[in-house]
Amino acid sequence: MMPLLQAKNLGKVYEEKGIKTQALAGVSFEVNSGDFVAIMGPSGSGKSTLLHILGFLDSESSGEYRLDGKTVRDYGGDELARIRNKKMGFVFQAFNLLPRLSVLENVKLPLFYSAVPEEEWEGRVLRAIEAVGLSERKNHEAAKLSGGEKQRAAIARALVNDPQIIFADEPTGNLDSKSGGQVMEIIQRLNEEEGRTVILITHETYTAQHARRVIELWDGKIVSDNWDFKKQP
Amino acid sequence: MKFSHAVKTAIAGLASHKSRSVLTILGIVIGVAAVILVVSLGKGAQNLILGQIQGLGSKTIAVLPGREPKGPSDIAQTFSDSLKEKDLEALRRKDNVPTLEKIMPVVFGGASASYGDETYRLTILGVSGLVGEIFDLRPQTGVFLTEDDVKNRAAAVVIGAKVKDELFGESAALGERIKIKGRNFRVVGVLPKKGQVSFFNFDEMALVPYTTAQQYIFGIKYFHRFIIQPSSEEEIGRTVQDVKITLRNSHGISSPDKDDFFVETQADLAARLGTITSVLTLFLAAIAAISLLVGGVGIMNIMLVSVTERTREIGLRKAVGATNRDILNQFLLEAIILTLIGGIVGVFAGAILSFLSSLALSNFAGLNWSFTFPLSAAFAGLLVSSLVGLVFGLYPAHQASLKSPIEALRYE
Numbered sequence: 001m002m003p004l005l006q007a008k009n010l011g012k013v014y015e016e017k018g019i020k021t022q023a024l025a026g027v028s029f030e031v032n033s034g035d036f037v038a039i040m041g042p043s044g045s046g047k048s049t050l051l052h053i054l055g056f057l058d059s060e061s062s063g064e065y066r067l068d069g070k071t072v073r074d075y076g077g078d079e080l081a082r083i084r085n086k087k088m089g090f091v092f093q094a095f096n097l098l099p100r101l102s103v104l105e106n107v108k109l110p111l112f113y114s115a116v117p118e119e120e121w122e123g124r125v126l127r128a129i130e131a132v133g134l135s136e137r138k139n140h141e142a143a144k145l146s147g148g149e150k151q152r153a154a155i156a157r158a159l160v161n162d163p164q165i166i167f168a169d170e171p172t173g174n175l176d177s178k179s180g181g182q183v184m185e186i187i188q189r190l191n192e193e194e195g196r197t198v199i200l201i202t203h204e205t206y207t208a209q210h211a212r213r214v215i216e217l218w219d220g221k222i223v224s225d226n227w228d229f230k231k232q233p
Numbered sequence: 234m235k236f237s238h239a240v241k242t243a244i245a246g247l248a249s250h251k252s253r254s255v256l257t258i259l260g261i262v263i264g265v266a267a268v269i270l271v272v273s274l275g276k277g278a279q280n281l282i283l284g285q286i287q288g289l290g291s292k293t294i295a296v297l298p299g300r301e302p303k304g305p306s307d308i309a310q311t312f313s314d315s316l317k318e319k320d321l322e323a324l325r326r327k328d329n330v331p332t333l334e335k336i337m338p339v340v341f342g343g344a345s346a347s348y349g350d351e352t353y354r355l356t357i358l359g360v361s362g363l364v365g366e367i368f369d370l371r372p373q374t375g376v377f378l379t380e381d382d383v384k385n386r387a388a389a390v391v392i393g394a395k396v397k398d399e400l401f402g403e404s405a406a407l408g409e410r411i412k413i414k415g416r417n418f419r420v421v422g423v424l425p426k427k428g429q430v431s432f433f434n435f436d437e438m439a440l441v442p443y444t445t446a447q448q449y450i451f452g453i454k455y456f457h458r459f460i461i462q463p464s465s466e467e468e469i470g471r472t473v474q475d476v477k478i479t480l481r482n483s484h485g486i487s488s489p490d491k492d493d494f495f496v497e498t499q500a501d502l503a504a505r506l507g508t509i510t511s512v513l514t515l516f517l518a519a520i521a522a523i524s525l526l527v528g529g530v531g532i533m534n535i536m537l538v539s540v541t542e543r544t545r546e547i548g549l550r551k552a553v554g555a556t557n558r559d560i561l562n563q564f565l566l567e568a569i570i571l572t573l574i575g576g577i578v579g580v581f582a583g584a585i586l587s588f589l590s591s592l593a594l595s596n597f598a599g600l601n602w603s604f605t606f607p608l609s610a611a612f613a614g615l616l617v618s619s620l621v622g623l624v625f626g627l628y629p630a631h632q633a634s635l636k637s638p639i640e641a642l643r644y645e
Contacts, residue, residue, distance in 0.1 A: 057552060057638045078556045085554020096549045096642060100249050112234050112242070113554035157553065 002069050003030035004165070004197055005054060011062035012049050012220075023049040025220040026063065033164070036191040036198045038211035046220040047201050048169060054199060055088055055167040056080045085113050089158025091187075093170035095150040097157075099143035103134055106142050107156045114161055128156040132186055148179025155186055165197045166190055172207055184210050234559045243566035250539070254571060257535045261575025261621065262582055264525030265614040269583025270590065271521045272610040275514025277591055277602055279507060284601065286503050292466045293367065294473060295497045296459040296480070314455040315484065315493040323483045324459065330475040332468040337363045339458040340446045346392075346439055348400040348411045355396050356438045357413065359446025367460055370435065372422030375407045383442040386449070390418040394426035395436040413439070414450050469498055518610075522617070528575065529621035536568050536629035547633055548641025561634035568626020569619055576618030580611045 012024040023046045031037055041047045052058035053065060056072065065072045067083070075083070084090075097106045107125045116124065129138050132152035137145065142153060151171060158166055168187060172180030188210045191198045200211055208214050216224040234242075247254045298313040321338050324330055340359035345352055362380040365371060372391060382389050390411065397406050410417040418441065427435050447453055463472040473496050480494055481487075540547070547560055584606055591604035 052639050055552075057642075078558070081551065081554050081556040081559075084552060090552050092642065094642075096545060096552075098546055098549070101245075109550070110553040112238050113550075113556070113559060161554075 004033040005031040006066040009063035010060050013061045034195050036211045038200045038208035038214045040208050041217035045217040047217045051201050056084050087164045089163040089166045091154050091158050091168040091171045093173040095154045097142035103138045103153045107160050110161050124160050128159040132156045147175050151183050168200045239562050246567050258575040260528030260531040261572050261618050262579040264528045265576050265579025266583035267521035268518050269610050270586045271517045272607045273587035276605040279510040282506050283503050294461040298494050316456040320483050323479050329479040332463045332472045334464045335363050335462040337361045337460045338443050338456040340443050346411050346413050351400045353399040358438050358440050359443035373425040375422030383444050386444045388418045389421045391422035391440040393424050393436040393438045397423050529625040533625035540629045540633040544641045544644040547636050548638045551638035557634040561630045564630035564633045565626045569622035572618045572622030576615040580614050
């Protein structure tokens with residue numbers, strides 16, 4: 001079976017005011033459809049950069065990244081946007097909801113840029129909100145939600161286009177342990193029950209324990225790649 | 234993204250900053266309203282002037298001494314002495330100008346008139362017995378000047394309504410003697426109050442036989458004008474040609490370039506003044522349009538602020554699938570909606586202001602002013618304001634579309 005994601009010797013160099021920073025220095029790994037991978041590492045290890053490249057939000061400086069066997073360099077800008085919209089869902093540490101809009105309107109946002117027929121929108125939005133347990137708060141302004149609710153609304157937004165891959169960038173980083181736990185349960189369910197591929201970034205071991213595989217990054221390089229990491233109950 | 238959704242998104246974006254949006258719109262409203270007001274008033278002025286010219290009779294032809302003005306800014310050399318008695322006789326001959334029905338020589342100039350202790354500065358108009366027919370004037374009391382008065386250089390005067398008021402007040406003027414240039418003139422008629430007709434305000438004039446005016450008041454042997462009327466409007470062209478040929482023969486002129494006179498029809502005059510007012514209106518509208526430009530800069534400024542403020546939103550929209558074009562369209566639409574609303578409000582504001590101005594001009598200034606709403610200026614205002622939105626919104630929208638999603642999401 002062809003892997004869903006293939007990273008071959010990925011490198012990323014940032015240059016600011018003539019100073020070059022190597023964020024990634026030759027990262028290679030593959031992710032199959034349905035995997036739950038946690039990428040761990042201290043800040044500055046390049047884990048966010050890696051996630052951004054995998055999620056088409058940034059581009060690699062060297063090496064090759066293939067999605068569905070096709071190299072990313074072959075995609076045009078609009079095609080990248082279309083794939084982000086259709087195949088990928090993002091969950092950010094800072095939630096990134098539009099604060100003045102309601103939960104419903106926030107969750108609906110990706111549909112505006114999709115080819116999903118408009119009659120299906122409402123059903124999709126309500127199902128996604130239901131799936132994260134926010135139905136009672138769907139008309140609330142995003143700014144008035146608690147941190148955990150905000151992150152669940154963000155997950156609903158990531159789900160609304162029924163993506164194959166969920167990219168979660170420190171999703172519990174701004175949450176207390178209780179709401180963080182709820183959020184991770186939802187993400188785990190998306191993987192185990194719905195078969196979505198999850199790429200999770202975290203620096204907390206107990207968050208990474210939800211994943212089946214943990215990749216550890218250090219100074220832009222993979223230092224360990226452990227399968228069946230998940231603690232058995 | 235569908236266009237209707239893009240419009241809704243843009244409106245929602247603007248609605249989240251209401252007072253800022255309203256103030257930005259205000260800049261455009263003022264610009265468009267100013268343009269509409271200026272164009273409307275310009276049109277009104279043009280109608281007023283042209284209406285007064287037509288009041289002189291559409292088939293009237295004037296012969297003036299000097300060279301014909303070559304453009305609106307070319308001042309005619311009026312004070313030349315090329316029109317003489319022999320020209321008048323030549324023009325009167327049927328075989329020279331067969332279509333000529335009436336011809337009246339005119340001389341004019343300023344002078345003081347006095348009666349008892351009262352002195353009044355007025356315009357002397359030296360005319361013939363045809364003056365009543367040509368200018369459509371009837372004395373309110375008394376009689377008009379006659380051809381005999383002209384022949385005899387009679388010291389007779391017909392005075393305008395204002396002259397009568399100034400010199401005589403309530404008492405009767407008819408038969409009294411007023412002094413002009415040290416000479417007594419008998420008042421034979423008083424004109425009714427008529428106001429401004431073309432360039433003449435008969436209310437402030439004293440009409441005397443042209444022969445009298447030439448000899449006793451101005452001391453000249455030439456004329457300032459010939460006023461000619463052909464038998465019908467259809468004959469204007471032919472009459473003008475014949476008049477020119479006759480005068481060239483009389484002056485011994487071989488080529489039209491050397492003409493020392495020129496012929497002006499009412500149509501010429503209307504066209505020339507129309508050009509002057511059009512140019513003035515255009516000029517003023519261009520000045521008013523500068524405020525529209527300032528409004529556009531305001532739009533650009535606010536849109537740039539908005540783009541910076543909403544950097545995270547832009548990043549998020551890109552992350553969930555917005556293309557660069559989606560982002561560009563969103564911000565461009567916001568700018569265009571702002572200016573379009575400004576344009577619509579501005580057209581209404583301009584129309585209301587023009588209407589109020591025309592009311593004020595006709596009621597308080599006593600002008601025969603008609604309100605005209607310049608539909609073309611309204612369309613132009615809407616079009617230009619939308620274009621302003623497009624042009625000044627393009628740069629901020631482009632900046633927004635180029636933001637990298639990562640940089641945008643990281644932005645604090």
